[in-house]
Amino acid sequence: MLKDIIENNQNYQPGLSIDCVIFGFHDNHLKVLLIKVPRSTKSSLPGGFIPIDQDIDTAAVTVLNSRTGVEGVFLRQFATFGKISRNDQHFGKNVLEYLKIEEEKGKWLTQRFVTIGYYALVDFLKIIPNPVNHDEIVEWIDHKEVPELILDHKEILDKALDTLRTELNLMPVGYNLLPEKFTIPELQKLYETILDKKLDRRNFLRKITNIGILTKLDEKKSNVAHKAPNLYSFDKEKYDEVLKNGLTQGW
Amino acid sequence: MLKDIIENNQNYQPGLSIDCVIFGFHDNHLKVLLIKVPRSTKSSLPGGFIPIDQDIDTAAVTVLNSRTGVEGVFLRQFATFGKISRNDQHFGKNVLEYLKIEEEKGKWLTQRFVTIGYYALVDFLKIIPNPVNHDEIVEWIDHKEVPELILDHKEILDKALDTLRTELNLMPVGYNLLPEKFTIPELQKLYETILDKKLDRRNFLRKITNIGILTKLDEKKSNVAHKAPNLYSFDKEKYDEVLKNGLTQGW
Numbered sequence: 202m203l204k205d206i207i208e209n210n211q212n213y214q215p216g217l218s219i220d221c222v223i224f225g226f227h228d229n230h231l232k233v234l235l236i237k238v239p240r241s242t243k244s245s246l247p248g249g250f251i252p253i254d255q256d257i258d259t260a261a262v263t264v265l266n267s268r269t270g271v272e273g274v275f276l277r278q279f280a281t282f283g284k285i286s287r288n289d290q291h292f293g294k295n296v297l298e299y300l301k302i303e304e305e306k307g308k309w310l311t312q313r314f315v316t317i318g319y320y321a322l323v324d325f326l327k328i329i330p331n332p333v334n335h336d337e338i339v340e341w342i343d344h345k346e347v348p349e350l351i352l353d354h355k356e357i358l359d360k361a362l363d364t365l366r367t368e369l370n371l372m373p374v375g376y377n378l379l380p381e382k383f384t385i386p387e388l389q390k391l392y393e394t395i396l397d398k399k400l401d402r403r404n405f406l407r408k409i410t411n412i413g414i415l416t417k418l419d420e421k422k423s424n425v426a427h428k429a430p431n432l433y434s435f436d437k438e439k440y441d442e443v444l445k446n447g448l449t450q451g452w
Numbered sequence: 453m454l455k456d457i458i459e460n461n462q463n464y465q466p467g468l469s470i471d472c473v474i475f476g477f478h479d480n481h482l483k484v485l486l487i488k489v490p491r492s493t494k495s496s497l498p499g500g501f502i503p504i505d506q507d508i509d510t511a512a513v514t515v516l517n518s519r520t521g522v523e524g525v526f527l528r529q530f531a532t533f534g535k536i537s538r539n540d541q542h543f544g545k546n547v548l549e550y551l552k553i554e555e556e557k558g559k560w561l562t563q564r565f566v567t568i569g570y571y572a573l574v575d576f577l578k579i580i581p582n583p584v585n586h587d588e589i590v591e592w593i594d595h596k597e598v599p600e601l602i603l604d605h606k607e608i609l610d611k612a613l614d615t616l617r618t619e620l621n622l623m624p625v626g627y628n629l630l631p632e633k634f635t636i637p638e639l640q641k642l643y644e645t646i647l648d649k650k651l652d653r654r655n656f657l658r659k660i661t662n663i664g665i666l667t668k669l670d671e672k673k674s675n676v677a678h679k680a681p682n683l684y685s686f687d688k689e690k691y692d693e694v695l696k697n698g699l700t701q702g703w
Contacts, residue, residue, distance in 0.1 A: 214467050214564065214566065215466040215467050216465050216466050216468060217468060253536075253563075253564060255536065257532065257533075257534030257566060258534075278531060278532060281529060281532045281568050282508075283465075283507060283508030283509075283511075283568075284507045284508075285504075286507075313465065313504060315468055315502075315508060315568075317532050317534075367622065367698070369702070369703060370621075370622070370698070370700040370702055371618065371621070371622075396703060405703060408703065447621070451620070451621055452620060452621075452643050452651050452659065
C-alpha cells in the first residue's frame with residue numbers, strides 16, 4: 202500500500218500529508234484511535250498522503266478510511282504542522298528499507314513532509330475500526346495511556362485535544378455521544394472527561410441550562426435507589442442553531 | 453524574484469505556499485494589507501513559497517517580509533486551503549508567460565498549490581509597508597472596499613475575518629491598537645469595527661469590566677464639551693494572563 206504510493210508518487214501531492222486525531226467517548230472514557238505498525242515499536246495517528254485529484258478535506262476522509270476502514274465521520278481541520286525537524290531522517294530511511302525501495306526512488310518520502318491535522322469526536326462504540334493493511338493493528342487507546350508515538354504525532358494529538366477543549370466554549374457537544382435520554386450528571390461527566398477536571402455541579406447546571414438546548418423530560422432515571430435524577434434530551438433544532446451560531450452570546 | 457524562485461524551485465517546499473492576512477486597525481477603521489501586481493487587474497494577499505530549510509511559522513515571517521517589507525508582526529496560523537479548483541490553470545500560465553519561463557520548467561508552479569493561511573491584527577499606522585518588488589504596490593485597503601482578488605484569496609480573507617471575530621470571544625484585544633489611555637467608548641468602537649455591528653453600551657461595559665484587564669485612571673478625557681468620559685488603561689499583567697488562559701471562564 203505505502204510501497205504503491207511511493208512508487209506512484211506522481212499521483213500524490215508532494216511533501217504534504219494528512220494526520221487524523223479521532224477521539225472516542227463512551228461511558229466516561231475518552232480514547233484516541235491509534236495504529237500499531239509492525240515495522241516500529243511506536244504507534245501512530247492514522248495518516249496518509251493526498252491524492253492530487255482530491256480537495257484536502259476529501260483527502261482527509263480518504264486517508265482515514267484507507268488506514269482504519271472508518272467511514273462517515275465528520276472531520277475538522279485544526280492545524281498544519283511543518284517544523285523542519287518533524288521529519289526524522291531515520292524514520293524515512295527505515296520505512297524505505299522495510300519496503301525494499303531504493304533511496305533515490307524514495308526521495309519523495311524522505312524530504313520534509315508538512316502535515317495537515319484533522320480531528321473528530323465520536324462515540325467509540327459506534328465506530329468499528331477495520332484495518333485495511335493486514336499487518337497493522339488499529340485500536341482505541343485511553344487518552345491517558347497513549348504510548349510513544351512516531352515523529353511529532355504526540356504534538357499533533359496534544360494540539361487536537363487543546364482544540365477540542367477550546368471548542369467546548371464555542372459550541373455544544375454531546376449529541377451522538379450520550380444516550381437519547383440522559384441526566385445532567387451524565388452530561389457533566391462528558392465535559393469533565395474531555396476537560397480532565399472536576400466541575401462545580403451548580404455552576405454547570407446553570408450554564409448548561411442557560412444555553413437553551415436541553416428539554417427536561419417527564420421521566421426520571423429508573424433503577425436508581427433514591428432521589429432519581431431527571432432525564433433530559435437535546436432539543437435538536439436549538440442544538441443545531443447554537444452549533445451554527447456559536448455558544449457564546451458574544452459581545 | 454518569483455522567476456528566481458521558480459528557476460531554483462528545489463530550494464522551496466513543492467506544492468505548498470503561505471498567504472498572510474494582515475488586518476490593520478486605527479481610529480475605527482479596519483483595513484487589510486493587499487498587493488497590486490502589474491501583471492494582473494486583481495489584487496492579492498501577501499503570499500509566497502516556503503524555503504525547504506525553514507519551519508512553516510518562520511517561513512510565514514519570511515514570506516510577509518519578502519513581499520511587503522513588514523517585520524515584527526506576530527503571525528498566527530488559522531487554516532490551510534487546498535481545493536483542487538484553487539489553482540486556476542490560466543493564472544499559472546499567465547505568470548509563466550509574463551516571466552518568460554517555459555511551461556515544462558514552470559510545472560512546479562502550475563501544479564496544485566495548497567496554501568497555509570496566517571493572520572495578524574496590527575495598528576496600521578505603526579506598520580509601514582515597503583514593497584521589495586518594485587513593480588508591486590503594497591497598500592492598506594478598507595476591508596469593506598476590497599477589490600477582486602486572485603485565486604481563492606477572498607475565501608482566505610473571509611476565513612481570517614471569521615477567525616478574528618471568534619477570537620474576540622476567546623482572548624482580549626486592544627493592546628497596541630488603542631492609545632495608552634482610552635475611554636470605554638473607544639474600546640467599544642474597536643469591537644464594533646471588527647464585528648461590524650453595533651453593541652449595547654451597558655452590556656459591553658459590564659462584560660469588559662468583568663474580564664478584569666482594565667485599570668480606571670484618575671483622569672477624564674479632556675477637550676470634551678461636557679460629561680467627559682473616564683480614561684482607562686490596560687493592566688498589562690492581567691491582560692497577558694487572560695491572553696494566556698483564555699477569556700471564557702469556561703466550564
